[in-house]
Amino acid sequence: MKRILTLLSIPLLIIVTACGETNNAQSGDIVVETSVGNITEEEFVQQLKDLYGETVLNELVQKKVLLSKGEELGIGEEEIQSEIDTLKESLEIEDDQQFQQFLQMQGIQSEADLRERFLSHLVLQNLVGHVGEFTEDELREEYELGLEVEARHILVNDIETAEELLERARGGEDFGELAKEYSQDPGSKDDGGNLGFFQRGIMTPPFEEAAFYTEVGSISEPVPTNFGYHIIEVTDRKEFEDSFEEVMEKLRDTLNNRKLYHMSQMQEELFENVEVNVLDEQFKLPKFTN
Incomplete structure (x- = not known):
């Protein structure tokens, strides 16, 4: 349970936005009629681009990076579903309603959002190692460092x-x-x-x-x-004055904080190593362009 809550608290660079059904309206079509004037599809889309365009583009690029790396590492839906099933089992969630309530309490927009988080977690876990899981030998080695x-x-x-x-x-x-x-x-x-x-x-x-x-x-x-x-x-x-058993959990927290830091660094490196060519002159993504 502690591992799962740690996972959900990992700061992610990727936040997946919820999307509705595709609107087939053309750019000049009217999407809203009012007594003082109409709003066209073009006006509506431009306003969205002005307000949220750069944020959404960053999120979409990051999503592509994670999906690509996941495929490269052989991480598929089966592995992601296994993580979700483990989460439900550990929380003793019995139905979809309870699951949706849990997602809302954690600030997770949807199950699709959760799947993206687990994908990111599995990618980084493959590259860096498991969060929160350390052997006694690893903890004792840290203890010997004083x-x-x-x-x-x-x-x-x-x-x-x-x-x-x-x-x-x-x-x-x-x-x-x-x-x-x-x-x-x-x-x-x-x-x-x-x-x-x-x-x-x-x-x-x-x-x-x-x-x-x-x-x-x-x-x-x-x-x-x-x-x-x-x-x-x-x-x-x-050197420590306390015994190994007395400080073991503190040492575990130390190693866990380092692992989370390395995960964060690895995630940034994944994005920075991707070449991005922004064709819309309205936007610039300096973090992703080389």
């Missing part, structure tokens, strides 16, 4: 600079001095990039993961985040 790490970092805007500074730092130049000269983080650069001790959940997921998996005294490979590129030197580590 409660907190102490680190300092250098933040720059491009990968080339990050790689150059990494080579210089690993070659023996003082990390703190490099941070003071080159780091773009105003909160830490004057202190040599020092961030002090921090636990899981404080830093953005890729930064956190790199910091905890870097050995004390070592410097990470460049880590991309929304802020730029980081090289991270881990200077100390504090």
